[in-house]
Amino acid sequence: MSKSSLSRREFLKAGLTGLATTGATTILLADELKKQKNISGKPVDKSNQPEPPGGRREGFIYRTLGKTGIVLPVVCMGVMNTDSYELVRAALDAGMVHLDTAHNYLRGRSEEVIGQVVKGRPRDSFVVATKVPPAEGFNEKLDLSLKRLGLDYVDILYLHNLTKRETVLAPENMAMAEAAKKAGKARFIGVTTHTNEPEVIRAAAEAKIYDVVLTGYNFRKDYIKELDAAIEEATAAGLGIIAMKTLAGGFWDKQRTQPINTKAALKWAMNNSKITTSVPGMTTFDQLKSNLEVAQDLKLTLQEIQDLRLGQTANLSGLYCQGCQRCLPQCPNSLPIPDMMRAYMYAYSYRNLQAAHELVTELDLPGNPCAGCETCTVSCAFKFNVREKLIDINRLKAVPGDFFA
Numbered sequence: 001m002s003k004s005s006l007s008r009r010e011f012l013k014a015g016l017t018g019l020a021t022t023g024a025t026t027i028l029l030a031d032e033l034k035k036q037k038n039i040s041g042k043p044v045d046k047s048n049q050p051e052p053p054g055g056r057r058e059g060f061i062y063r064t065l066g067k068t069g070i071v072l073p074v075v076c077m078g079v080m081n082t083d084s085y086e087l088v089r090a091a092l093d094a095g096m097v098h099l100d101t102a103h104n105y106l107r108g109r110s111e112e113v114i115g116q117v118v119k120g121r122p123r124d125s126f127v128v129a130t131k132v133p134p135a136e137g138f139n140e141k142l143d144l145s146l147k148r149l150g151l152d153y154v155d156i157l158y159l160h161n162l163t164k165r166e167t168v169l170a171p172e173n174m175a176m177a178e179a180a181k182k183a184g185k186a187r188f189i190g191v192t193t194h195t196n197e198p199e200v201i202r203a204a205a206e207a208k209i210y211d212v213v214l215t216g217y218n219f220r221k222d223y224i225k226e227l228d229a230a231i232e233e234a235t236a237a238g239l240g241i242i243a244m245k246t247l248a249g250g251f252w253d254k255q256r257t258q259p260i261n262t263k264a265a266l267k268w269a270m271n272n273s274k275i276t277t278s279v280p281g282m283t284t285f286d287q288l289k290s291n292l293e294v295a296q297d298l299k300l301t302l303q304e305i306q307d308l309r310l311g312q313t314a315n316l317s318g319l320y321c322q323g324c325q326r327c328l329p330q331c332p333n334s335l336p337i338p339d340m341m342r343a344y345m346y347a348y349s350y351r352n353l354q355a356a357h358e359l360v361t362e363l364d365l366p367g368n369p370c371a372g373c374e375t376c377t378v379s380c381a382f383k384f385n386v387r388e389k390l391i392d393i394n395r396l397k398a399v400p401g402d403f404f405a
Contacts, residue, residue: 066240157186195323249320264304
């Protein structure tokens with residue numbers, strides 16, 4: 001069968017046992033070997049260990065989510081870009097017991113799909129997380145999310161997309177999260193961050209009220225050492241860490257002719273043993289199959305390591321913006337460049353025009369955001385042609401929102 005044509009029937013016919021790696025020899029580069037902190041295949045003493053929701057699956061690698069005590073496989077499912085009941089159900093049945101969503105994903109459709117999939121299942125057999133921005137209407141949005149999910153509570157409630165220490169520690173934000181937990185609407189609370197992650201993670205640990213942080217984490221970040229240090233400090237304080245954006249956009253080019261080796265990217269991220277699990281978005285059964293294989297084997301091959309270095313060797317900029325914000329003081333028009341680059345990734349990598357449109361519309365830039373600049377003075381860490389991408393993605397603002405409904 002072709003790589004892109006795996007159907008639900010073929011996925012089920014293959015059987016979960018067939019998803020284990022074939023035992024091909026893995027050759028590790030010396031500098032990468034040090035990073036591979038959790039190599040599968042070694043016997044594990046399972047006595048007196050807490051059980052993951054639904055029980056352990058043979059061959060899966062499991063870790064504990066900080067002080068929550070929840071045991072999860074190293075790969076779970078992000079439900080941002082799909083409304084396929086069959087795909088979400090297959091992931092859950094295969095052992096990816098943690099489903100990650102948000103109030104605004106697919107305009108609520110994501111939560112509705114999850115609600116239908118988990119309906120009738122034992123409540124302790126799955127873990128659901130959702131995200132709500134800490135803003136006016138927070139409680140109403142959370143209640144609507146619970147209604148869509150058909151749940152009395154979510155396992156993890158995140159304050160969504162925090163970028164600064166002061167927003168993490170803002171008394172009103174902490175009060176929102178604590179009140180939801182006290183009311184029984186969330187077992188655990190946390191924050192998510194796409195930008196300035198080390199500062200946000202350290203602030204979450206300092207606050208002493210949060211249980212989990214969902215953070216951007218992938219092989220492309222040029223400040224990975226600082227991010228690793230913050231993660232280590234946070235886990236020492238009892239915080240559970242979950243990784244997102246592990247696939248770094250999924251493609252090196254806008255035309256999607258040069259895919260990133262996403263299997264290698266996911267392995268790379270999860271070789272940080274301080275990270276409990278990851279929630280890559282999935283839209284096909286091929287992606288599910290590949291991610292299930294990673295959940296059982298984190299060893300990187302020589303070819304996979306070389307694939308991850310392609311961006312450097314071929315001078316490719318990719319579609320992923322790391323949100324470092326170094327561009328902001330360089331822009332004379334003070335444009336929200338990282339947010340626009342994230343919308344660009346949503347459109348051209350994820351093919352989620354709805355999410356891209358919502359973000360671009362929310363930013364409400366003028367028709368030509370780069371007016372007044374004959375040349376762009378912004379020097380991007382990833383060598384993006386910032387002006388070209390800004391003008392390109394801003395065109396979405398002119399499209400009526402109901403076009404994407």
